[in-house]
Amino acid sequence: MRFSSLLELGKLCEDESMSIGQLMITEQARESEQSSEAVFEQMAGYYGVMKEAVQKGLMDKPNSRSGLTGGDAGRVKAYADHKVPSLGIVAARALSYALAVSEVNASMGRIIATPTAGSCGIIPGVFVSMQERFGWEDELLVHGLFAAGAIGYVIANNSFISGAEGGCQAEVGSAIGMAAGALTEMRGGTPEQAIHAVGLALKNCLGLICDPVAGLVEIPCIVRNGFGAVTALAAADMALAGVTSVIPSDEVIGVMLEVGSNMPERHRETAKGGLAQTPTGRKIMKELDRKGPST
Amino acid sequence: MRFKDVFSIIGPSMIGPSSSHTAGAVRIGRVARQALGGIPTEANIRLYGSFAETYRGHGTDVALVGGMLDFATDDEAIPDAFHHAEQAGLNIQLYTEKKPVPHPNTVDLLLRSQADAISIQGCSIGGGNIEILKVNRFPVKFTAMQPTLLIFHTDRPGMVAEMSGVLRRAGVNIGLMQVVRESRHGKALTVIECDQPPGGTVLSKIGRMESVSKVRVIDLIGEGGRA
Structure with a gap:
C-alpha cells in the first residue's frame, strides 16, 4: 500500500482524483497482483454474506450458544416498525x-469480521439500512x-483492532470509525470529510474497555454493536455538515494506541475486570462453568 | 506493517463468535495440519492466556480442531468439529497452561500421524490474523497469508542459493525468507513466503535436494478447506 496514515490516504485521493474506495481497489489489486475485478468480486461476496447475516438475525432470532443472549434484534426491529422510536425509523x-x-455471530453463524467478529455488526447495520x-446499488456499497x-x-497498522490488545475502543471503536468514514463517502462527501468523520467517531470511543462477561462475545458486545451503528450515522452527519475533527484523525488514532497500551490487562478481554467482574457478571460466569465445556 | 491488505481488515468470512479466538484458531489448526502433511491421529492442544481463560465460550477448541480437519474459517461444520474428529479417528487432548507467552492468544499444538509429528506455536493477533512463532524447536515468524514453504533440512553451504534457484526458475517471487538452524551443520528449517503458489514441480525439486528431509506447503489463501 502506498499510504500508512489517513493524511497520506487523503493526499493520494486528491492527487489522483479518486474516492477512498476506488483508490483502495487499485491498491489492493496491485498488492495482491490480481485484477481490480477479482478484488471487487471478493468484496461483493463479503457484502452478500453481510446481508444474509442481517436477514438471518432478524428471521431466525438465533440464541447464542451459551443461551445468554438472542432476540434483541427482533425486539428492536418490531419496536422500530410498529412504535415511535426516539431515534427515528432510520437509525x-x-x-x-x-x-x-x-x-448471528454469537450463535456461531457466518459473518464477516469487520474488522473483528466482536465488531461485525456495525458496518452491516449502517450499510444495509x-x-x-x-x-443504492450494491456496487456503491462494495466501494464503501x-x-x-x-x-x-x-x-x-498504527494502533490496534483487537480487544485483547487495545480494549473495546480498538474493536467497536475502529468499526465505528470505518463505518462513519465510508458512509460519509457513500453520501457524496469528499475524502477529507470522510477522514474527519473517522476522527470524530473515534474520539467518542477512546478509553472504552473490553470487559466481556464470562469472556464471551455477547455482553456487552452485542449492544455495543447496536450503539456503534448509531454513532457512525451521527459522525457521518457531522462530517457531511462540515464539522471537522480539530485534533487530526491520525493523531486521534495515536491516542487510541496510547490509551490502549496503558489499559490494564483486566480491561483487555480477559474477563478479569469491568462488567465481567460485577456480582452478576461473576454469577453468570460461575453458572456457565458449572454447565461445562461448549463441546 | 502488521496488516498487509484490505481483506485482513474486511474479512475473513467466518463462523463466530470471535475473529481472534475462533477464526484465528481455525487458521492456526490448519497451518499445523498442513505442516504435518496430512490428517493427524493425535492432537495435543495447550492453550495460554486469553485462549486458556475463554476458550469454551468462543469455541476456540472446536475451531482449532476444525482447522486440523482442514475446515475453512466459514465452514458451518465448525461447531460440530469434535464429532467430525471422532469420525476421522482424531484423538484430542486439551490442556490450559499459565506460563508467560508472547501474546495473549497463544496455543501450542503437537500433532501426530502414523508417519510424522509436528509442533507449532501460533498466536492470534486480531481480526483472524495469525502469526506462527515456532515450528518444532525453531523460532520463526510468518503469517500464512501467503503460500508458505517449510523446508526441513540440514545446514550446509549453498542451500539457500539452491532453494531460491528452484523458485527463480519457476518464476516464483520470494516475499520473506527465514533460515533457522539448531547448530552449525545441524538440523535447519527454511521458511519461504511466496508471492505465487509453488507448483508440484518446485516441491519435488526441493524435496529431492541433498540434505532436505521434507517439504511442506502452508496455503490458506483460497480458504477452500476440506479438499
Missing part, C-alpha cells in the same frame, strides 16, 4: 440490523467496504 433500523449480525433508505477497509488498514 432504529440500523441499530436492529447491527444487533442482528452480532447475534442506508442501502434500503437511499435505494473498500473505503472502510482503507480506514481500518491505517488504524490497524
Whole structure:
C-alpha cells in the first residue's frame, strides 16, 4: 500500500482524483497482483454474506450458544416498525440490523469480521439500512467496504483492532470509525470529510474497555454493536455538515494506541475486570462453568 | 506493517463468535495440519492466556480442531468439529497452561500421524490474523497469508542459493525468507513466503535436494478447506 496514515490516504485521493474506495481497489489489486475485478468480486461476496447475516438475525432470532443472549434484534426491529422510536425509523433500523449480525455471530453463524467478529455488526447495520433508505446499488456499497477497509488498514497498522490488545475502543471503536468514514463517502462527501468523520467517531470511543462477561462475545458486545451503528450515522452527519475533527484523525488514532497500551490487562478481554467482574457478571460466569465445556 | 491488505481488515468470512479466538484458531489448526502433511491421529492442544481463560465460550477448541480437519474459517461444520474428529479417528487432548507467552492468544499444538509429528506455536493477533512463532524447536515468524514453504533440512553451504534457484526458475517471487538452524551443520528449517503458489514441480525439486528431509506447503489463501 502506498499510504500508512489517513493524511497520506487523503493526499493520494486528491492527487489522483479518486474516492477512498476506488483508490483502495487499485491498491489492493496491485498488492495482491490480481485484477481490480477479482478484488471487487471478493468484496461483493463479503457484502452478500453481510446481508444474509442481517436477514438471518432478524428471521431466525438465533440464541447464542451459551443461551445468554438472542432476540434483541427482533425486539428492536418490531419496536422500530410498529412504535415511535426516539431515534427515528432510520437509525432504529440500523441499530436492529447491527444487533442482528452480532447475534448471528454469537450463535456461531457466518459473518464477516469487520474488522473483528466482536465488531461485525456495525458496518452491516449502517450499510444495509442506508442501502434500503437511499435505494443504492450494491456496487456503491462494495466501494464503501473498500473505503472502510482503507480506514481500518491505517488504524490497524498504527494502533490496534483487537480487544485483547487495545480494549473495546480498538474493536467497536475502529468499526465505528470505518463505518462513519465510508458512509460519509457513500453520501457524496469528499475524502477529507470522510477522514474527519473517522476522527470524530473515534474520539467518542477512546478509553472504552473490553470487559466481556464470562469472556464471551455477547455482553456487552452485542449492544455495543447496536450503539456503534448509531454513532457512525451521527459522525457521518457531522462530517457531511462540515464539522471537522480539530485534533487530526491520525493523531486521534495515536491516542487510541496510547490509551490502549496503558489499559490494564483486566480491561483487555480477559474477563478479569469491568462488567465481567460485577456480582452478576461473576454469577453468570460461575453458572456457565458449572454447565461445562461448549463441546 | 502488521496488516498487509484490505481483506485482513474486511474479512475473513467466518463462523463466530470471535475473529481472534475462533477464526484465528481455525487458521492456526490448519497451518499445523498442513505442516504435518496430512490428517493427524493425535492432537495435543495447550492453550495460554486469553485462549486458556475463554476458550469454551468462543469455541476456540472446536475451531482449532476444525482447522486440523482442514475446515475453512466459514465452514458451518465448525461447531460440530469434535464429532467430525471422532469420525476421522482424531484423538484430542486439551490442556490450559499459565506460563508467560508472547501474546495473549497463544496455543501450542503437537500433532501426530502414523508417519510424522509436528509442533507449532501460533498466536492470534486480531481480526483472524495469525502469526506462527515456532515450528518444532525453531523460532520463526510468518503469517500464512501467503503460500508458505517449510523446508526441513540440514545446514550446509549453498542451500539457500539452491532453494531460491528452484523458485527463480519457476518464476516464483520470494516475499520473506527465514533460515533457522539448531547448530552449525545441524538440523535447519527454511521458511519461504511466496508471492505465487509453488507448483508440484518446485516441491519435488526441493524435496529431492541433498540434505532436505521434507517439504511442506502452508496455503490458506483460497480458504477452500476440506479438499
